Amino acid sequence: MEWLIGIGILLLIFIGIILVRTFLFQPKNEETDFSEDVEFDKKRAVANLQALIQCRTVSYKNKQLEDEAEFLRLEATLKNIFPLVHEKMQWMKLGDRSLLYFWPGVESTQEPTVLMAHYDVVPVHEASWQEAPFAGVIKDGYLWGRGTLDTKITLNGALSAAEHLLEKGYTPQKDMYFAFAGDEEIAGKGAVVIVDWFEEKKMKPSLVVDEGGAVVSKIFPGVEEDCALVGIAEKGMLELELVLESSGGHASSPKPHTVVGELAQACVNVEKNPFPKNVSLPAKKMFDVLGRRSNFMYRMIFANQWLFGGLLDAICKKNGGELNALMRTTMAFTQMQGSDANNVIPPYATMGINSRIMNGETSDEVVSYLKKVIANDKIQIVKKNVFEPSRISEVDCPGYEIVKKAIQDTWKGVLVSPYLMIACSDSRHYGRISPYVYRFSAMKLSLEERKSIHGNNEKVPLDTIQQAVAFYIRLIQMC
Numbered sequence: 001m002e003w004l005i006g007i008g009i010l011l012l013i014f015i016g017i018i019l020v021r022t023f024l025f026q027p028k029n030e031e032t033d034f035s036e037d038v039e040f041d042k043k044r045a046v047a048n049l050q051a052l053i054q055c056r057t058v059s060y061k062n063k064q065l066e067d068e069a070e071f072l073r074l075e076a077t078l079k080n081i082f083p084l085v086h087e088k089m090q091w092m093k094l095g096d097r098s099l100l101y102f103w104p105g106v107e108s109t110q111e112p113t114v115l116m117a118h119y120d121v122v123p124v125h126e127a128s129w130q131e132a133p134f135a136g137v138i139k140d141g142y143l144w145g146r147g148t149l150d151t152k153i154t155l156n157g158a159l160s161a162a163e164h165l166l167e168k169g170y171t172p173q174k175d176m177y178f179a180f181a182g183d184e185e186i187a188g189k190g191a192v193v194i195v196d197w198f199e200e201k202k203m204k205p206s207l208v209v210d211e212g213g214a215v216v217s218k219i220f221p222g223v224e225e226d227c228a229l230v231g232i233a234e235k236g237m238l239e240l241e242l243v244l245e246s247s248g249g250h251a252s253s254p255k256p257h258t259v260v261g262e263l264a265q266a267c268v269n270v271e272k273n274p275f276p277k278n279v280s281l282p283a284k285k286m287f288d289v290l291g292r293r294s295n296f297m298y299r300m301i302f303a304n305q306w307l308f309g310g311l312l313d314a315i316c317k318k319n320g321g322e323l324n325a326l327m328r329t330t331m332a333f334t335q336m337q338g339s340d341a342n343n344v345i346p347p348y349a350t351m352g353i354n355s356r357i358m359n360g361e362t363s364d365e366v367v368s369y370l371k372k373v374i375a376n377d378k379i380q381i382v383k384k385n386v387f388e389p390s391r392i393s394e395v396d397c398p399g400y401e402i403v404k405k406a407i408q409d410t411w412k413g414v415l416v417s418p419y420l421m422i423a424c425s426d427s428r429h430y431g432r433i434s435p436y437v438y439r440f441s442a443m444k445l446s447l448e449e450r451k452s453i454h455g456n457n458e459k460v461p462l463d464t465i466q467q468a469v470a471f472y473i474r475l476i477q478m479c
């Protein structure tokens, strides 16, 4: 009897600890003095973006497909719509697809601010669009077009803000650069050339802002409020091919296992053995900020990861998706190739894998893990293309606070959280010269809008265009 009471007391203590930890897991206090609204020419902000959309700056891996005249037209358009920017700033074209503007500050510094964007866009399937993708159509409160969201809107936001501030005679406190690449979508060298230039000049930016997260809703389990996600790092990417050769032969007298069967087995082994959980710092920070704002059940889970961590991991492994991608290196089998004819055993077969590498791990570690799990020495694992994971940016520093404040002043009441970007952007190159790189696309995006990025019918509400300008006006004035 006594032992039963003993167990009962222990159980109560155990539940008590879980509940106390849950109740203590509350949002941290934040000051909420919002700045005044900013006044600027809102119609002009829309007209500027419309002009940029009309330049068909589609980038292709195969350069022959690119229309050089359209890229030159974009440069001419920039001069036209931002005359003061081009008069008062020093303008440099460092490579075919690299534009750099220098805005001298009151004090000159080796630790300037860098505002980034890219001006190329991905191709369109024009027949699937309701409005022409490069006409700059404005209809029912939206501007239609490829690049409206990704990311001519932030290019326009930064330069419209600068043009507006120049008109008012404003000079930034510190030196500022605007760095734009025209080949981000094909992972080109545009941004690399610019980072090389900064490195040569021994500059170490104190703040770099590029596209990335946005203001989104229903992004985190149990959180109802809108969240502004600021990417403080991005995962790496590795394109792999599994290759297996055979002596081929006729399909009428096969061996028990063909090369296709062996590769299929490898695929099953990999899918059954996901990478071990590795919640990197950006994801931990996100769980801490947003976990505290979540509903009771999720707060209990995030506050007691010592107990529920395994359960959360099991759910993520089973469901996959975005939350799982924040917790481990992922693998997606994307391609398969065997014989050209149905009655021929292929002399060799291949499978393509797209892996996204968690920060703190390397592409070599991914390959050794795969070797172990596949456990078939005949299968070659060939690295086709790799970007190692980016550096992780600091959060307790003035740069992050400036971005956060500009967000809170523009989208009032929004939660701001660090996060880990699972897609790649040009900003990864800046890890070389700065630990203060933040990935935030200054716009509030609906789920439908998020889906239209790189898809059909990309369009942006007119007030979203204006908010991007307001964000950059605030940001620039704080730098």
Ligand SMILES: [Zn+2]
Pocket: 118, 150, 151, 184, 211
């Ligand atoms: Zn982009």
